[in-house]
Amino acid sequence: MNELLPFIFMVVMGGAVLAYVILDGYDLGVGMLMPAANDEEQSIMVASIGPFWDANETWLVLGIGTLLVAFPQAHGVVLGELYLPVVAMLVGLMFRGVAFEMRIKAQGWHRELWNWLFWAGSFVAAIFQGVMLGRYITGFESGLGYWIFAFVVGASLCGGYVLMGATWLILKTEGEVRRKSIAWARWGLLWVALGVALVSLATPLVSETVRDKWFDFPRTLWIMILPAATLACGWWLWRSTGRLRAGSGSSDSAPFLASVGIFTLSFLGLAYSLYPYVVIDRLTIWEAAAHPSGLRFTLVGVAIVLPFLVGYTIFAYRVFGGKTSGKLYD
């Protein structure tokens, strides 16, 4: 049991981070798309994420909280190494979250300012999350090349969030916003394709550990299912948005599900690259794990609470199912 605990908590942490990236991903993406919309459209866009963003960000707390609780050594190392990108991301998230509430209540140039902060905060948070990821998978190596790599990952993640945001808007809006979102989603997809390709090619080059994982025949053949499935999702997304643009039958939820697929598969690929490390080449999940007595007690809570948590989250999404209306407080 004690040997299994770190593995279970790795799954919990991975699940929380994936949930965060998908859920906050779409609302950060909506934030980044703000400058491309007019005032009325912006209100609809913001209304579409209004009921969810508080809870979406809570997944980040669960992910980081699990890192802290289950792998305290790794929490210190990882977040110590990522100190300044983390601060930048947090400042971005703070301005963005508060701007969300403020812009609804403000008028005139105040509103313009909060709109700008909402956009800028979303952008800063997204790009630095990507930078954190880029630094993390290269084991925090110093050197200009590694930092360029990190910012390429940051730009790719921005593209990914824009894609999530645009497909979310296709799902949640009507009329002009939806029409624009279809175009945004297609641009986002191209951006993501480029980013995923670059990162997938570069990662084995910069990390020997990752290279060994992916080029180990015959296992390589099995693992090629992941990129193949990612390509299939990309193709599905391209085709469904093409059909929606032409007005010929496709479900409004298809593009969103396809981008969830792309994110999930990329995440699994990443998890495969890193396992069993929690800090690549330095700490495995067993080396970094917390004392089993605390983990056992926490696991009881996870087992009891998680079903309820998932249940009422689904309930909330059902309450706000269907298309969003422009008004928030009513």
Added chain:
Amino acid sequence: MEDALLLARAQFGLNIGFHILFPTLTIALAWFLVAFLWKYRRTGDEAWMATYKRWVKIFALTFAMGVVTGIVMSFQFGTNWPGYMNTVGAIAGPLLAYEILTAFFLEATFLGIMLFGMNRVSPGLHIFSALMVAVGTTVSAFWILALNSWMQTPVGHVLDGRQWIAADWWTVIFNPSFPYRLTHMLLASGLTASFAIAGLSAWRLLHAPMDAGATRTLRLAVITAAVLTPVQVFVGDMHGLNTLKHQPAKIAAMEALWHTQRGAPLVLFAIPNEKTRENDYAVELPYGASLILTHEKRGEVKGLAEFAPDHPPVAPVFFAFRVMVGMGVLMLLVSWFTTWRTRRNQPAPKWLLWVLSAFTFSGWVATLAGWIVTEIGRQPWLVHGILRTSQAVGDIGGARLGASLTGYILTYTALLVAYFVVLTHLAASGDEKPLRPGSEAALATAKARG
């Protein structure tokens, strides 16, 4: 090393001190919102609904501030205090995890339905959502105060290798200071929310003298405060006696008592001098401290000399304690007087509305002061008797700490200014909703007041 420790503490203290403001307000405000909705459901009076809609926006904004500043905390535990998790992580970790699991998701998810779902769910389900938000905020307080109390009065743990682990979770959670601290904090939240509601309602009445909702919330809030303040005085006294039993050095610092003595005086004012280990310019009330702490005129009170050098810095604890108590006395006077002055629905005079407006954030001042007393009062320990703060600090360099500290200060200043601007705007704006439309009597009283 000393500087890095100081910077790490300054940065952590700033973050947690800024964060604590918002939960302190939302914990009790959530219950007020449930009450507003309940009143509306029982009476069908539109003024309660208008009140709810006004305050739910203020709640949403305050909650958002709490969420975003709370995220910062989850990143800092490990970076600023790695020694903390390495030593007592098996106890602190699960308590934090339970807070996230049982409280954060509950409040954040149902908040969405509470804020934006009024026309999408039945009224019963809407009140239920508001109730879940309130339960979530309170459960959150339960876990974080269990952890904080354990750090002050640790029990129920055993040493396993180099780590402390829980021998009995029930004992860990319900440690000796926990019941007092939790009650003290929840009452502090109640008072903070009461004075915020009373203050902003008064601010609204200064701008819209006829507003029925504001008239009611003002009265409801001051009566709540008038009841809670004396309860808080009583609970605070009990909490103090509990501290005397378990952390006597903290009490000695609060009272600036350098030497153990019988019939110790109550130091009303002084400037504690760490060098001479005496008080300068002391104004004392004979036997006061002994009477308060031992409830006996000649009771013995232990002085700081007994604990040297392991006692907290005296001046910040001493002054913060006086700010907290002083604020409490003023809050008692203001709430009692306003309750008496507005009896039988008499309108509050304009000067009183100004006083109440000035007291809008009195709860924050008192809470922060109390927090300084209890946290600085715990020094030099991070976990009393188990782990010193200096042993837990990480190796984040001074430059990075300094840069991030500057970033946080700028961000928090901007956010706080914006928060105040929007709060006063939200409180003052909007149509007046008179008590009874066209009521001559209401108009007359409003004119007489204005």
